[in-house]
Amino acid sequence: MKIQNDIKLVLNPEIFLNLIKCVENAFPNEACGLIFGDILEVPNEQQEDDYFYHYISRKFHCIPPDKSSSVSFLIENEELLHDIIKKETHESHNNKKMRLISVFHSHPKGTFPSFTDMDQMKYLDYFSSINHEFGNKAFKNLIWAIMDAINHEINGFIYFEREFQQVKILRRKN
Ligand SMILES: [Zn+2]
Numbered sequence: 001m002k003i004q005n006d007i008k009l010v011l012n013p014e015i016f017l018n019l020i021k022c023v024e025n026a027f028p029n030e031a032c033g034l035i036f037g038d039i040l041e042v043p044n045e046q047q048e049d050d051y052f053y054h055y056i057s058r059k060f061h062c063i064p065p066d067k068s069s070s071v072s073f074l075i076e077n078e079e080l081l082h083d084i085i086k087k088e089t090h091e092s093h094n095n096k097k098m099r100l101i102s103v104f105h106s107h108p109k110g111t112f113p114s115f116t117d118m119d120q121m122k123y124l125d126y127f128s129s130i131n132h133e134f135g136n137k138a139f140k141n142l143i144w145a146i147m148d149a150i151n152h153e154i155n156g157f158i159y160f161e162r163e164f165q166q167v168k169i170l171r172r173k174n
Helices: 013-026 071-077 076-089 115-130
Strands: 003-009 032-043 049-060 099-107 143-150 155-161 163-171
Touching: 003 013, 003 143, 003 155, 013 032, 013 071, 013 099, 013 143, 032 071, 049 076, 049 099, 071 076, 071 099, 071 115, 071 143, 076 099, 115 143, 115 155
Parallel strands: 003 049, 003 163, 099 143
Antiparallel strands: 032 049, 032 099, 143 155, 155 163
């Protein structure tokens, strides 16, 4: 899979711990949730008119394990998805409005997207171009973060420029 170096997901330590907690509570089932924050455009100092996109995480919403907490369930239930997005993006963080930046879920083993995941990544991207209720592009260019339930390794993926690409996840304070 192509590596996309211009896009990075920045996870602060607190959010990273919340992801692990979410995975452990759901175990042995798949955990899932949504990461909210904002996307910073950082100019590339080496190259004019080139930008890096840093997806800055500010809040994580874990879907409680008593609901069917698979990511397919979430994506297929637009109403639930929209309710969570509405609630979380309504709150602001340091007076900054948040948006959905990443869809998170766990796998029993490994961090690579399944065929179903890839279908859903593509579907959400398409969906964002036809649905305007939640602001144009609410689902456009989302990073999918997948965590291995055993060793807590995490990787990020994006459907970008009609291609599945891997992005880097940075673990540091915002
Ligand atoms: Zn998956």
